[in-house]
Amino acid sequence: MARLLAAFAVALACVAGMGVAFAAPTEAFALSTNKATARPNEDGGDGVIGGIETRLTWEGTVGGDEEVSSVTLELADGGNFDGSTTRVTVLDGLTRIDIDSEVSTDGNLLKVKFADPIPANSLLRIVVEGMTFPAAGGEQVVSGSYETSGGESHALDDSNAIDTISNTPLQQAVAWLDANPAVQAWNSNRFLGMFLKPQLILTSLSSLFPGWVLCLGIVCAAYPFAILLGLAFSLMKLSRHKIVRAIAITYINLLRGTPLFLQIYIAFFGLPMVGINISNNLLGICVMAINSSAYLAEIFRAGIQSIPQGQYEAAASIGMSRMQTMFSIILPQTVRRVIPTVTSDFITSYKDTSLLSSVGVMELMMFAKNATSVSGNITPYVTAAIFYLIITLPLIKVVGIIERRIERSERGAGPRPVAGQDAGSATDELEAAGASHAEAIERTGLGAGTLEPAFAEEGGVADVR
């Protein structure tokens, strides 16, 4: 009977003790949890995946005038601290306090024992590298307990919840690659493992995709404007007016003579300073268009000047004005000649969008840099190269084909105008077919009899046609 009474008394004491412990939050807690965070471990993403190694950072503050001698962190069942390494930092404000600690792990428990109790008002930071959250995912809370220097043990208040996810299909494929012996052998080669790691190629293909789309978007949106601007400036450079020519030459030389990188910096950092705020992507398009237009202007100018003088004379002889000559005789011929060079320039512009990453445009190189800095591996850059090549290789092929065709036609082996074809398209083929001016005039249906009025004043041209 006495024994029973004693047991009852002990139980009562326990309940009372627990009551005190639970009531504690209202009193001063010796160690309060500030926050717990986990490093994203989703390859090419920003999720925290359960069952895969990551890093937990737990932060707490020692309050009141108590000292803490040990801390135990606890994860939900399935979480694992075994095999992890731990960094314990004790701070007084921004200054480190050197206190030796001993860390032991047991499944989902991690115990940090301090050689000397850590003083009141200090910040405790525990960083556990290589721990895992439960594979099931879900919201994870870090709980645990601590001991004060007086030997009392209290429960830690729960940390904020860390969102974790269970495995993704992509991650499962990566896990399969991880386990594959052939892949392991491949990665054990320093070069292959650093530049061509299959797991990272797989994950970065998906994570770099949005950047690739933006790259393409920027250059495709910029190019039509670049062509129009380039054409305008090439015509200005060929103008008879000195001032117009000077403007064009200044524009072209300034842009061609400075690195695109510099132009990007000026546009992205200079414009906001004078109060012009344009969204990053739009500004990227503008810079690419303006930069490309200078190169295109030179390409068009060279193309226009490569058209033999005879074409102008022939056009003049049929009474065309300067504008008419340019737009219906010279430019159509120029277009065919400059297509290869313009395509090359397009390829260059497409690659040059990579420079926009330096000012925070979320394009391909930015995503690659992101993935590289997270993984510490060069492979994402190689994946970026693949994305560039997807566009550039076919284009290079196309340029080759066009160049061969032009070469053939310039030699006189190209398609010749068929009899009965209308005058306009026949004019297009003039140069290609290597026709003499006399033939050309004959074929356009203007015989010797109409030659004379062609030399009349411009006003007379309408009558001729």
Add this chain to the structure above:
Amino acid sequence: MEEDSKGESSMKALTRRGFIGMAATAGMATLAGCGSTSSSSSSSSSAATTEAATTSDGDLGLVEDGKLTMIANMYFPPFESMNDSTGEPEGFDIDLGKSLAEHMGLEANWLPSQAFDSIVPTIKAGGTADCAITGMTITDERLKEISFSDPYIDSNQALVVRSDSDDTEDTLNSSDKKIAVQAGTTGEEWARENLTEATIVPLDEIISGMTGVSTGSYDGLVIDLPVASNQIKNSFTDLKVIEQIQTGEQYGIAVNKDNEALLDAINTALAEIKKDGTMDSLEQTWFGTTL
């Protein structure tokens, strides 16, 4: 690469003779350039001499005999930066490297600046630099790739915004906010872990990040506190630190894992530097106080 394709059009306008003359001039200029820039050419030739160095001067396995070849990202004042007028590297880490080399009886040789996130791979690959002193925090993750010397200085992180901004850590953690970081830094890791909603923009160096925050391209920036304080005091007076992030991290000197002899020598020299007061005077010079 630009000259390749974009030069095509202008090339047509040149006569062949003119072009050859130009090419010859360019070639000469390139050759002359090679001769004069000794620091950059030494880095490229060093890879070939590594083997010889390790076999002939077996003890420290230096990239170049008699020289302690060091590498850093040179846009991290007051730890390392290029002097405005001379173009020479200067800063706390630079001076530390010089006195390290002195204590080891070697000549200090600083390689040209390199992106911060490429430094761990460079040291891991070996053959380019003996060690990196570049304000690099010792982390367990980096320890998997490379070795670190004993810590030489403590640091924390800072959350920087424009002085007229009302943002706090909480308001910055939102999907319409852009946070600039230096790629591969602990500041980047902190941002990714704590500002999970925001878009993190990793940059090669922090100066463009600071400029971006001041022009409004980015809403905030996370960088080591000493660097933030230095830059806000000297250059970016329109920025402010809204949060001193207590990380208590420690910088260490990065050395290739296979080179334990060099690591020991560096640690010995580092201990001497701390003991003989050199460290205190370096701190006084660069931070105006002993830490």
